[in-house]
Amino acid sequence: MPKKSKFEKDFVAVEEFFPKLSYFWNSKSKHWIVKGELDICDAEGDYWETFHIIIGIPQSYPHCVPIVIEKSELIPRDIDWHISKEGACCIDIEHNLIAMSRKGINIDSFIREKVYPYFANQLFKLSEKEYAGKEYKHHFDGIIQYYIEDLNLVSIDTTIHFLERILLKSFIGRNNKCPCGSGKKIKNCHLDEINTIKSIGRKKNRR
CATH class of the missing domain: 3.10.110.10 (Ubiquitin Conjugating Enzyme)
Incomplete structure (x- = not known):
C-alpha cells in the first residue's frame, strides 16, 4: 500500500x-x-x-x-x-x-x-445586510488594517516605517530600539510582529 x-x-x-x-x-x-x-x-x-x-x-x-x-x-x-x-x-x-x-x-x-x-x-x-464580525477593507487599505490590528502596530506611519526598514534591508537586530518609538529593545517590544512581516516576504510587501 x-x-x-x-x-x-x-x-x-x-x-x-x-x-x-x-x-x-x-x-x-x-x-x-x-x-x-x-x-x-x-x-x-x-x-x-x-x-x-x-x-x-x-x-x-x-x-x-x-x-x-x-x-x-x-x-x-x-x-x-x-x-x-x-x-x-x-x-x-x-x-x-x-x-x-x-x-x-x-x-x-x-x-x-x-x-x-x-x-x-x-x-x-x-x-x-452586514457582516457579523470585523470586515477587512479592500486592497492596500486592508493590508494596512491587517498590520495595525492583527500585528499590533500602532499607526499607519509605524506600519509604513516597519515595511520600509525591511524593504531597504535596514539592520533590525533584537537589541536595537524598536521602530515603533516605544524606546524599548525590539526583543521586548515588536519582535514577533517584525519576524512575521519578514516571513511574508519583500515581494508581497511591495504591493
Whole structure:
C-alpha cells in the first residue's frame, strides 16, 4: 500500500466533520482538489444553507495558501462580498494567509477556522445586510488594517516605517530600539510582529 501523504493523513479529520467533502489528486496542476458540499448551521445546530465549493491545495502543502472557490453562486459576485466574478473567495487578508503558510496550514483547521466562518458570515450578510464580525477593507487599505490590528502596530506611519526598514534591508537586530518609538529593545517590544512581516516576504510587501 502506498504511503499516505501529510495532506491525506490530515484530511481524515476533515472527513469526520465534513462528510460531504472529498478530495483527489490532480497530477496535471499538481494540486490536491477538495470538492463537495459544505453545510452551514447556526450555533444551535439549525441548518442554514449548503454551499458547493472547491479548494485547491498546492503540492507544497502544508506550506501553501489554498484557493477557495464557491460554485453554487449564492454569494453576489461583487468586491464588497469579498469574492471574484469567477467565485474565488477572499477568505482572509492575503498577507495573513502567507504568514500562516510559512508556519504550515492544516487543512482541517483551515476549513474550520477560515472557510466555514467565511461562508457562515456570508449567509449572515445575505440576511442582515452586514457582516457579523470585523470586515477587512479592500486592497492596500486592508493590508494596512491587517498590520495595525492583527500585528499590533500602532499607526499607519509605524506600519509604513516597519515595511520600509525591511524593504531597504535596514539592520533590525533584537537589541536595537524598536521602530515603533516605544524606546524599548525590539526583543521586548515588536519582535514577533517584525519576524512575521519578514516571513511574508519583500515581494508581497511591495504591493
